[in-house]
Amino acid sequence: AQSVTQLDSHVSVSEGTPVLLRCNYSSSYSPSLFWYVQHPNKGLQLLLKYTSAATLVKGINGFEAEFKKSETSFHLTKPSAHMSDAAEYFCVGRAGGYNKLIFGAGTRLAVHP
Amino acid sequence: GAVVSQHPSWVICKSGTSVKIECRSLDFQATTMFWYRQFPKQSLMLMATSNEGSKATYEQGVEKDKFLINHASLTLSTLTVTSAHPEDSSFYICSARDTDTLGYEQYFGPGTRLTVT
Numbered sequence: 001a002q003s004v005t006q007l008d009s010h011v012s013v014s015e016g017t018p019v020l021l022r023c024n025y026s027s028s029y030s031p032s033l034f035w036y037v038q039h040p041n042k043g044l045q046l047l048l049k050y051t052s053a054a055t056l057v058k059g060i061n062g063f064e065a066e067f068k069k070s071e072t073s074f075h076l077t078k079p080s081a082h083m084s085d086a087a088e089y090f091c092v093g094r095a096g097g098y099n100k101l102i103f104g105a106g107t108r109l110a111v112h113p
Numbered sequence: 114g115a116v117v118s119q120h121p122s123w124v125i126c127k128s129g130t131s132v133k134i135e136c137r138s139l140d141f142q143a144t145t146m147f148w149y150r151q152f153p154k155q156s157l158m159l160m161a162t163s164n165e166g167s168k169a170t171y172e173q174g175v176e177k178d179k180f181l182i183n184h185a186s187l188t189l190s191t192l193t194v195t196s197a198h199p200e201d202s203s204f205y206i207c208s209a210r211d212t213d214t215l216g217y218e219q220y221f222g223p224g225t226r227l228t229v230t
């Protein structure tokens with residue numbers, strides 16, 4: 001079975017410091033993996049996606065993620081947090097030819113001045 | 114490009130009435146759309162997969178007679194919550210799959226906040 005696990009429900013950082021949001025996946029197939037961001041009462045915005053073309057994926061707003069097959073991880077990072085980065089982040093998987101997306105539980109990122 | 118809209122953005126209805134939520138892909142065709150439900154501070158739960166011109170496929174535990182889905186065109190899917198009750202209050206989000214692009218990426222709508230009183 002496919003699953004996506006976000007290791008932290010809440011992450012708090014100071015503005016200007018690095019961000020690390022952790023995600024592990026379990027899949028019998030070579031997965032497609034995504035990170036989405038959701039601001040309060042808003043829909044989901046795609047930050048980046050991995051589809052086996054390159055293990056280091058760069059996304060919007062300075063975010064990037066690295067696919068590590070040996071660790072079954074797809075952690076999201078950003079060198080320097082901004083106040084506007086405060087939101088809910090979802091790691092999402094799609095395995096093989098299936099249409100369904102598998103959502104992690106989400107990580108709430110708080111950014112303090 | 115790849116914009117998905119939802120209407121209304123929020124709706125309040127009385128218990129026992131029905132409410133319809135529209136999901137539109139504005140600049141691409143979507144043979145497949147998805148409906149999700151999100152409770153406060155929780156992740157998204159897939160309710161059903163909507164395929165243009167055919168019946169929707171519902172996830173286990175989702176009542177198909179209560180959550181009616183119609184996907185009559187390549188750019189529009191509707192979700193009707195019938196005989197709504199307060200426990201149906203939630204944030205409903207749709208997504209549309211762009212079948213013309215590699216990766217079958219899904220684009221999400223802004224969501225509809227339903228409150229049943």
